[in-house]
Amino acid sequence: MTLLRLLRRSRRARSEWEEPLVKGRKAGILILALLLASTPIILSYTFLVVTSFANTIVFTPFINFKITWTTENYKMFFQGKLSPAAGQVYSTKDILTFIANTFIVAAGVTAVVLASSIPAAYAISRINFRGRANLMRLLMLLHAFPGVALIIAVYFIYIYARSPLYNALRDLAETGLVSKSFLASFDLAYSFFFVIVARASLEIPMSIWLMKGFFDRIPWELEWAAIVDGASRFTAFRKVVLPLVKPGIAALAIFAFLAGWEDLIYVYVFLPEMTLATFIHNQLSGGSLETTYLPVVAAAATIYLVPTLLFFVVTQRLLLEAVWGGLKG
Amino acid sequence: MAKRNSKKLALAFFLAPALALIIFFFIIPTLLTIWISFTNLYNWKIDRVKEFVGLQNYKDLIYFIQHDPDVEKVVKTTLVFTSLTLLVNVLGGLALAIFAYLIDERVSLSFRLLWILPRMTPIAVFGLLWYYFFYGSELGTLNSVLLRLGVIDQPISWGSDPSVQPWASWLIIIFVNGLVGVSFGMVVFYSAFKSVPRELIVAAKVDGATTWQIIRHILVPMARWHLVFVTVWQLLSLLTTYPHLFVLVEWGVVDKNYGTTWSLYVFLTAFSKAVNYQALAAAAAVILVIIGAILGLIVLRVMKFEEMIQPPRGDV
Numbered sequence: 001m002t003l004l005r006l007l008r009r010s011r012r013a014r015s016e017w018e019e020p021l022v023k024g025r026k027a028g029i030l031i032l033a034l035l036l037a038s039t040p041i042i043l044s045y046t047f048l049v050v051t052s053f054a055n056t057i058v059f060t061p062f063i064n065f066k067i068t069w070t071t072e073n074y075k076m077f078f079q080g081k082l083s084p085a086a087g088q089v090y091s092t093k094d095i096l097t098f099i100a101n102t103f104i105v106a107a108g109v110t111a112v113v114l115a116s117s118i119p120a121a122y123a124i125s126r127i128n129f130r131g132r133a134n135l136m137r138l139l140m141l142l143h144a145f146p147g148v149a150l151i152i153a154v155y156f157i158y159i160y161a162r163s164p165l166y167n168a169l170r171d172l173a174e175t176g177l178v179s180k181s182f183l184a185s186f187d188l189a190y191s192f193f194f195v196i197v198a199r200a201s202l203e204i205p206m207s208i209w210l211m212k213g214f215f216d217r218i219p220w221e222l223e224w225a226a227i228v229d230g231a232s233r234f235t236a237f238r239k240v241v242l243p244l245v246k247p248g249i250a251a252l253a254i255f256a257f258l259a260g261w262e263d264l265i266y267v268y269v270f271l272p273e274m275t276l277a278t279f280i281h282n283q284l285s286g287g288s289l290e291t292t293y294l295p296v297v298a299a300a301a302t303i304y305l306v307p308t309l310l311f312f313v314v315t316q317r318l319l320l321e322a323v324w325g326g327l328k329g
Numbered sequence: 330m331a332k333r334n335s336k337k338l339a340l341a342f343f344l345a346p347a348l349a350l351i352i353f354f355f356i357i358p359t360l361l362t363i364w365i366s367f368t369n370l371y372n373w374k375i376d377r378v379k380e381f382v383g384l385q386n387y388k389d390l391i392y393f394i395q396h397d398p399d400v401e402k403v404v405k406t407t408l409v410f411t412s413l414t415l416l417v418n419v420l421g422g423l424a425l426a427i428f429a430y431l432i433d434e435r436v437s438l439s440f441r442l443l444w445i446l447p448r449m450t451p452i453a454v455f456g457l458l459w460y461y462f463f464y465g466s467e468l469g470t471l472n473s474v475l476l477r478l479g480v481i482d483q484p485i486s487w488g489s490d491p492s493v494q495p496w497a498s499w500l501i502i503i504f505v506n507g508l509v510g511v512s513f514g515m516v517v518f519y520s521a522f523k524s525v526p527r528e529l530i531v532a533a534k535v536d537g538a539t540t541w542q543i544i545r546h547i548l549v550p551m552a553r554w555h556l557v558f559v560t561v562w563q564l565l566s567l568l569t570t571y572p573h574l575f576v577l578v579e580w581g582v583v584d585k586n587y588g589t590t591w592s593l594y595v596f597l598t599a600f601s602k603a604v605n606y607q608a609l610a611a612a613a614a615v616i617l618v619i620i621g622a623i624l625g626l627i628v629l630r631v632m633k634f635e636e637m638i639q640p641p642r643g644d645v
Contacts, residue, residue, distance in 0.1 A: 021530065021540055022431040030432050034425075034440050041443060041508065044458040047470065059461050060473040112350075120347035128640045129340055137629060142355050144562060144625040149569045149592055149617045152599045152607055153358035153365065159375055201354035204347055220641070233339045262451035265572050269600060280453040284460060284580040294461060301454045308449055312442070 048305075052298035073299035082283065083293030099303070102275040105267060106307075108196030109260030110253050113203050118249065120204075121211030122237055126220065143205035148265060155269060158194050165190065188272065195270040196260070203259050207252055214248030215241070254311050261307060276304040359618060365611035372605050386612035402495070402586035403594045409499055410506075410590050411567045417507040418563045419556065422514020427544055429515070430522045441519065445512045456576035459505050463487050463582050488583045498587035506573055510566070514559045521552040557631050565624040569617055571596055592617055 022030060043061065050058045055068040076082070080090030123129075124136060147154075169186055172178040182189075222244070223236040231239070242249075264277040274282065283297050366387070369380040393400040425444060429437035447455060462470040465486030472484040487497040525548065533543050549556075571593035578588040578597075589597065595617065599610035 020431065020433045021534075021543065026540075027432050030428055031436060034428050034432075037425075038440065038443055040462075041447065043470075044462055045446070047461075048454070048458055057461060057468060059464075059468060059470045060477070116346035116350055119343040123340055123343035124641075126641050127336070127340060127343070129336075132640070138351075140629055140632075141622070141625040142351065144565055144628050145569065145618075145621040147355060147358075148571065149595065149614055149621065150355065150358035150362060151596065152611050152614060153361035154354060155373075155599075156361060156365065156370075156375065156378070156607070157353070157357070159373060197350065198354055201350045204350055208347060233335070234342070237343075258449060262449070264452045265575065265596075277451060277453040280457060281576065281579070284457070284576075297457065301457050304451055305454050308451060312446065312449060 048298055049302055051295055052302040054295060057294045057298075073295040074303075076296050077299045077303070082296055086293075098274045098276055098279050101267075101271070101273050102261060102277065102304070104192060105196055105199070105263065105271075105275060106257045106260035108192070109200045109203070109263075110256040112197055112200035113207050113256035113259075114249065114253060116200075117204050117207035117211055117252070118242075119237075121208045122215055122241065124208065125212045125215035126223075139205045139208055143209060147202045151265070151269065154198055158198075158270060162187075162190060191271050191273075195266050198270065199260055199263055199266045200256070203256055207256065210255070211245070211248055211252055214245045214251075218244050251315065254315055258308060258311060276300060280304070362611050362614050362618060365608055366615045368608050370607040370611070373607065377608075382608070386608050389609060390612050399586050400594070403589050403591060406495070406499065406502075406587050407568075407590040409495075410502055411564065413499075414503045414506050414510060414567050415560065415564055417503060418510040418567075419514050419560050421507065421511040422559065423518055423549075423552075423556070425511065425515040426518035426522060427548065429519055430548070431540065441512075441515065444515055447508045448512050452572045452576060455505075455509070456573065456580065456582075459501070459577070460580055460582055463501055465489065488581055488588070494584055495587040498583035501583050502574055502577060502588050502590075505577060506567070509573060510563060513563060517555050517559050518552055521555040522548050525551045554631065558628065561624055561628050561631060565621060565628070568592060568624075569621055 020027065047058055052073055053069055053071065055070055055072070058067060072084075076084070078092055078095055080088045080092060080095050082089050124132060166186060169178055169183055173180055173183045218241060223240045226236040226240045227233065262277070264281060267275045268278055268281065271278070280297055280301055283292050283300075365378060367381055367383060368378050369382045369385075370377045394404055395401075425440075429441055450458075461468065464470075464472070465484065465488060467473055467476060467484045469484070469487075471487070472481070475481045476484065485493060485497075487493060487501060490497070529547060530543060533547060538546070568590075569592050571590060574588060574590060574593045575596065577583045578585055578593065582588075591613065595610050595613045598604050598613065599607045
């Protein structure tokens with residue numbers, strides 16, 4: 001894993017010069033204070049995972065009842081049973097579809113973000129053109145202005161664009177160029193396409209900034225040499241520069257994937273099928289702890305959390321640097 | 330001439346995908362939101378987008394703010410939530426960054442990672458964590474702990490019991506959003522501290538400065554621009570984002586009105602089956618767009634942004 005190697009290399013050797021400011025007992029007190037402040041985070045995640053393996057909700061550090069450890073919750077989730085007493089609400093295939101849907105959205109967002117922001121970041125980093133400064137200002141403004149506030153208009157476009165597309169496809173289906181079954185699944189495909197592109201767009205201003213930071217670090221003499229040797233700008237970009245920013249691309253891909261993976265609002269609004277997010281949402285909205293069997297929901301949530309945690313462990317430092325979107329320039 | 334053309338071609342190739350997405354999902358939606366706010370669009374009957382009603386939606390909005398107790402609550406919630414969460418996020422982020430800076434770097438790395446976890450956690454999962462933490466019967470973590478400690482003798486429904494409103498709902502949304510937001514300040518401030526020349530700190534220590542003096546007279550003054558930046562940036566995102574509030578409200582963790590800020594009000598007005606009034610929601614969204622644009626411009630100023638847009642070194 002290139003990323004890991006890069007991260008390891010960036011871990012500088014420690015010298016006297018870099019000793020912590022506070023040592024010994026005082027440091028102990030600081031760490032204790034930090035731990036104390038972190039208890040809600042540590043406890044809440046622990047309760048979630050523990051509950052997913054228990055026959056009851058585990059919600060308090062003072063346990064005064066007996067817990068039976070079990071993987072039954074995960075089995076029930078994959079069988080589509082929402083509680084031990086209830087029958088199958090969903091089939092196993094439904095549940096796998098929810099997981100696959102979550103994955104499709106996340107992978108789609110990743111693809112769209114990579115394909116659009118890498119070239120744009122390259123152009124901004126390397127080419128001087130009229131309007132470049134204004135484009136950068138615009139990107140920063142859009143980065144600061146979360147697009148979720150524009151969702152009404154985006155949904156309007158979603159409805160508005162649907163019927164001409166559907167009609168065009170219907171005409172194509174009549175000529176036989178497109179199969180009838182595709183026409184039937186058009187709505188679903190359209191929703192997936194739209195939710196992916198719309199969700200990806202939210203990430204684009206930040207992604208361009210992040211990627212520009214990576215391109216800026218590559219000495220331009222390298223591609224200049226390639227261009228002098230007769231390579232076109234595209235060849236120089238593809239053969240010389242892209243391989244050098246692989247860690248950046250990996251970072252960008254992870255962020256984009258997580259953004260698509262965690263989304264609730266967009267899939268809730270645009271997607272007729274469920275993802276893990278809307279599955280959990282449906283179990284809890286309008287329900288109550290008395291009617292919702294939480295251990296199964298906890299199992300679903302734990303499964304939902306796994307990719308996030310995986311990426312989390314892999315990226316570590318990179319994550320900490322990139323939270324503010326490569327704003328350092 | 331051929332070279333100019335090839336440069337244009339390259340530019341078009343590199344920029345087109347991103348520009349298309351930005352136009353379709355930022356520029357057009359912004360203009361469309363303004364347009365819709367002057368029409369009579371409801372129930373997603375999109376033909377109604379041609380029915381102009383002038384400023385009626387804005388007048389309605391002002392009327393609701395003054396006379397509809399629910400909307401009044403939303404406005405109050407927005408003000409309280411935004412200002413207090415802002416305070417938590419900026420000061421909490423500063424405190425975390427200082428603590429992390431003072432201790433051994435490897436220990437601090439694990440804390441910084443831990444605090445960034447809420448930001449990366451899927452919204453539905455993060456909502457679930459606090460769903461049963463704040464649940465209104467003895468099944469909720471908070472209730473069970475308070476009962477156990479003898480602070481209360483009856484479980485309290487934090488989100489619906491009128492005797493603890495509005496503060497119970499407010500504190501819950503501030504707490505949950507604070508946990509997500511505080512890491513932003515932490516990361517920015519920490520990297521600001523890290524860029525303070527080490528010589529400065531060592532010199533101060535040699536001269537006998539206490540740790541507190543180093544914080545007070547070196548670290549914080551060095552990070553003052555970052556403080557302004559984080560404040561404005563967080564203000565903007567607290568005003569305009571709502572996904573976490575959405576799950577807390579929809580799952581009944583908090584009171585519907587005392588858990589709804591202006592941006593969630595926009596969303597619910599447009600998308601909840603009971604209201605479904607897009608024109609009114611758009612008018613409410615335009616207010617957000619205006620505030621967002623103003624704050625965004627301030628961010629550009631604060632960041633000394635002009636220094637960052639210098640022409641590239643390597644243009645061919």
